[in-house]
Amino acid sequence: MTDLVAPTIDDILEARRTLAGVAVRTPLLRSEKLDALTGARILIKCENLQRTGAFKFRGAYNCLSRLDRAAFPGGVVAYSTGNHGQAIATVGRMLGIAATIVMPDDAPAIKISKARENGARVVLYDRQTQSREQIAAEIAEKSPVAIVPPGDNPLVIAGQATVAAEAFEQAGDVAIDAVMVPCGGGGLSAGTCLAARATPSRAEIWAVEPEDFDDTRRSLATGKREVNPALGGSICDALLAPTPAELPFSINRQGLAKVLVASDLEVMRAIRYAFEELRLVAEPGGVIALAALLNNPEAVRGKNIIVIVSGGNVEPAIFTRALKADDRQSVTQ
């Protein structure tokens, strides 16, 4: 059991106030074609249009804006598969807080260079042999810096919860049946569960994981945090946490109605679909909930569904490959 406490409804409301006028109120888009394809009403929450290109900005800003600077004159250190680090670096620059980012050495080059452009110190590690938590802990031991984990922090989760809270508000009178949300370490899923609980809505929360990185799905089944057999190899680089984070998992095990998976091929098709039908640039991990939707239209028929597109930081080469996918018919017809 974690000794961290889940954020309350008040914490989420406070996060919304903190982020008002700072985070982008990202649009909730519709597509006639997507509705026709699924027989459902689909509302796409576009966090790829968030500052830094991912929802992670929300949690980072909510957390760093309350950092005790006297206690941590060295600033913050974050370990991250990419977007969380990018968000911490950007928010650090915005708020004048020094940031050190621990990133895997196989993270997309664009994410590493962007963190450095934002003035962050980047420490690379080998995903196969080293522990990012341990590297961050060592840095925090040697200097007065606060560790900002991507999930195991109530302020971060409260920030991520504002994505769904905002989407429910934008949906207005539409009674949402389910929210489909990408799931890596589980912070966004957990925030989504809490946001749904804070509304009169009876929406279910469906997390979506990469096919071979379904640690949350297996953990829900066994009741304890399971580990992924591999540490790399999926195109969804943003979702490759080795195991569910502790606090998010304690929330997700109560809040998630189910967990779906999608393959890399399905993710690539969804990138193309988002390009053609929604004019969105989505990254592989960011578009995985849309991939699961396209692959399971029967699961949503007749329902009102929010699909969170969580990020848009994708390398041109991968995006180009997705646009060239020649099996388009199977998902867009």
Place this chain on the structure above:
Amino acid sequence: MTDLVAPTIDDILEARRTLAGVAVRTPLLRSEKLDALTGARILIKCENLQRTGAFKFRGAYNCLSRLDRAAFPGGVVAYSTGNHGQAIATVGRMLGIAATIVMPDDAPAIKISKARENGARVVLYDRQTQSREQIAAEIAEKSPVAIVPPGDNPLVIAGQATVAAEAFEQAGDVAIDAVMVPCGGGGLSAGTCLAARATPSRAEIWAVEPEDFDDTRRSLATGKREVNPALGGSICDALLAPTPAELPFSINRQGLAKVLVASDLEVMRAIRYAFEELRLVAEPGGVIALAALLNNPEAVRGKNIIVIVSGGNVEPAIFTRALKADDRQSVTQ
């Protein structure tokens, strides 16, 4: 002189009411990097995220929702470089109005097929030898259909004016110095001029045309509607009207502060910039105002600028080519 009358402030307000809850309230995005590059505050109005992927939806819906169906039981006919036709086809289906679209045979295949998917009848013509206005007129002579031109219609212009009206509202207290807007036939530019006049803002309106299709720029200089020497050949297919439309030009000649141009290469670089920094899918004609901005940072230094990205219907092959541009440094550093 045209005998059509420019829409009033009340017409624009009425269009906003008509479009409320129907058109997407597209976001006004910012980018730290773009602000740093230009030394200005840049607000990107994302009409590529509008329904049908372009601002044209607004004018089409505002116009067709007031069609006299008893007088025109055959519905409507539109001549269009693509996005206007697409919008008319979609709105026709939404409102149960039959639509015939006259399109150049070199329009992107994706636009032709999408119009047909929406149930429209598509009539193709040769841009080099035939007049689209004449083909539409012949159709209207033979059957009881109303012609909906892309620019020469007050209801269409009032609809397009809601783009800038909405952007000014979203900008809130920020005093806008200029709005940069793509210009083909001139309908969006004209609507933008009228919207600016309807606010306390003293914003200038800057239209942007493709380098070799600068008919509006030359027309403002001579005071009469000039014709482009070529009818095709630019990548900006959405902006290749042969000459300024009459009613828009009568508005633009009073309202535009200046007209800039951008080359195809600059447009391709801007597509890549929008992909990387804004996670937006923009089409060549849609991104031309951003191209002009990137090419003229000294013109905006210290100012608050709205840049309209007007459409996102781009073929994968062109988008892929833009992502491969190897001269990125010159626009992003």
